[in-house]
Amino acid sequence: MTGLGALITRDVRIAWASGGVVNALAFFLLVTILFPFAVGPDTALLARIGGGAIWAAALLAALMPVERLVGPDAESGVLDQLSVRGFSMPVVAAAKIVAHWISFGPPLLLATVIAAGLLGLSTQTLGMVELGLLIGTPGLAALAVATAALVTGLRGAGSVAGLVMLPLAVPLLIFGAGSIDGGVGALKLLGAVSLMLVAGAPFVAGAAMRGTLD
Amino acid sequence: MVQADQPSGPTFGPAAAAVAPGTGDALAFRDVTCVRGGRVLFERLSFAVPPGGAALVTGPNGIGKSSLIRVAAGLLRPASGAIAGTAPRTLMAEAAALDAARPLRDALGFWAALDADPADPHGRVAQALHAVGLSHIAEVPVRLLSTGQRRRAALARVVASGAMVWLLDEPANGLDVASVTVLEHLIAAYRRRGGAVLVATHLPIALPDAQTISLL
Numbered sequence: 001m002t003g004l005g006a007l008i009t010r011d012v013r014i015a016w017a018s019g020g021v022v023n024a025l026a027f028f029l030l031v032t033i034l035f036p037f038a039v040g041p042d043t044a045l046l047a048r049i050g051g052g053a054i055w056a057a058a059l060l061a062a063l064m065p066v067e068r069l070v071g072p073d074a075e076s077g078v079l080d081q082l083s084v085r086g087f088s089m090p091v092v093a094a095a096k097i098v099a100h101w102i103s104f105g106p107p108l109l110l111a112t113v114i115a116a117g118l119l120g121l122s123t124q125t126l127g128m129v130e131l132g133l134l135i136g137t138p139g140l141a142a143l144a145v146a147t148a149a150l151v152t153g154l155r156g157a158g159s160v161a162g163l164v165m166l167p168l169a170v171p172l173l174i175f176g177a178g179s180i181d182g183g184v185g186a187l188k189l190l191g192a193v194s195l196m197l198v199a200g201a202p203f204v205a206g207a208a209m210r211g212t213l214d
Numbered sequence: 215m216v217q218a219d220q221p222s223g224p225t226f227g228p229a230a231a232a233v234a235p236g237t238g239d240a241l242a243f244r245d246v247t248c249v250r251g252g253r254v255l256f257e258r259l260s261f262a263v264p265p266g267g268a269a270l271v272t273g274p275n276g277i278g279k280s281s282l283i284r285v286a287a288g289l290l291r292p293a294s295g296a297i298a299g300t301a302p303r304t305l306m307a308e309a310a311a312l313d314a315a316r317p318l319r320d321a322l323g324f325w326a327a328l329d330a331d332p333a334d335p336h337g338r339v340a341q342a343l344h345a346v347g348l349s350h351i352a353e354v355p356v357r358l359l360s361t362g363q364r365r366r367a368a369l370a371r372v373v374a375s376g377a378m379v380w381l382l383d384e385p386a387n388g389l390d391v392a393s394v395t396v397l398e399h400l401i402a403a404y405r406r407r408g409g410a411v412l413v414a415t416h417l418p419i420a421l422p423d424a425q426t427i428s429l430l
């Protein structure tokens with residue numbers, strides 16, 4: 001278990017040190033700011049679509065760091081060394097998912113408060129968005145790590161990652177944005193989707209990472 | 215070089231259970247066949263390295279030396295055959311696997327804490343850095359190290375690991391003459407303590423009484 005802690009700490013440290021956290025948040029806020037420019041400064045309209053805009057922005061922001069989640073570790077031999085030390089790849093993938101959520105989830109929840117202010121969301125809507133993101137971001141993190149493992153070693157991994165990840169994230173988006181008006185039912189479905197991604201992603205990512213060792 | 219002129223399906227050789235337990239070998243290959251990209255690199259290869267022993271894998275580029283090391287490390291699955299020996303192994307491959315942004319001491323400390331015997335990682339790293347002559351740059355970030363220093367840092371990780379089997383893939387690459395001598399002394403001292411070494415190299419490394427595995 002200490003080994004797992006060391007893996008998580010290392011990944012979180014790399015995420016902060018490489019500027020990945022700040023970049024993703026800046027990107028998230030920029031995308032939310034684009035919506036008022038695109039649809040015009042109609043306060044009522046923005047308040048209505050704001051929650052959905054935040055979810056779409058969160059999805060795109062989750063995609064930002066995909067290239068540095070697994071690829072560099074496969075290239076630099078870190079996965080080899082972990083494997084020799086007896087770590088199974090699904091365990092490494094699970095550690096990466098936890099680390100990615102830690103460096104991505106809570107900062108995103110904080111940035112959402114700023115985004116809600118920019119879009120003029122009501123406190124109640126903000127509360128529903130935050131609750132939805134709290135439930136949905138672990139699923140997003142799991143999906144990001146699985147995608148990162150799948151595209152590792154491909155040429156132009158970043159652009160392929162978008163094509164792989166965004167369609168799979170659609171259920172999160174539907175139930176996440178739906179929960180803003182839909183209430184508890186949508187939240188439960190969001191939880192189910194998120195849980196399924198968190199449970200399945202370590203095995204998908206682990207198998208893909210095992211493949212890079214060969 | 216043996217070309218795969220017949221479908222080389224998994225012809226299960228002696229299963230792991232059939233390999234005589236308690237033979238005392240630190241590492242043993244039993245009829246191991248390795249196939250990469252449809253090409254047979256080596257076929258029905260058998261050898262054993264006892265504690266304190268050494269094996270030298272030689273052969274021209276691309277013949278499968280690195281693959282043999284990766285098979286021994288458990289990273290590559292052999293097409294058939296079995297690898298015996300459960301002693302903890304440690305690998306020095308081409309990639310250094312050290313975090314570029316961190317000081318050398320911390321980058322090595324991360325791995326030392328994950329070794330089979332994780333006790334006292336700081337002490338082991340300090341000793342290993344001293345052994346490879348890098349103590350004076352322990353606080354320097356890994357990205358600032360030269361190629362040779364990086365190789366010695368990777369060697370320090372092997373020294374610090376305390377594993378019973380060293381798997382070294384081209385350990386002399388990028389090392390100057392003095393460092394190669396240090397490497398030879400480290401290997402000799404390790405073997406006297408009962409460690410087993412498997413070295414793949416195309417550069418001359420003095421390994422007294424080592425068996426040679428020539429891949430042709």
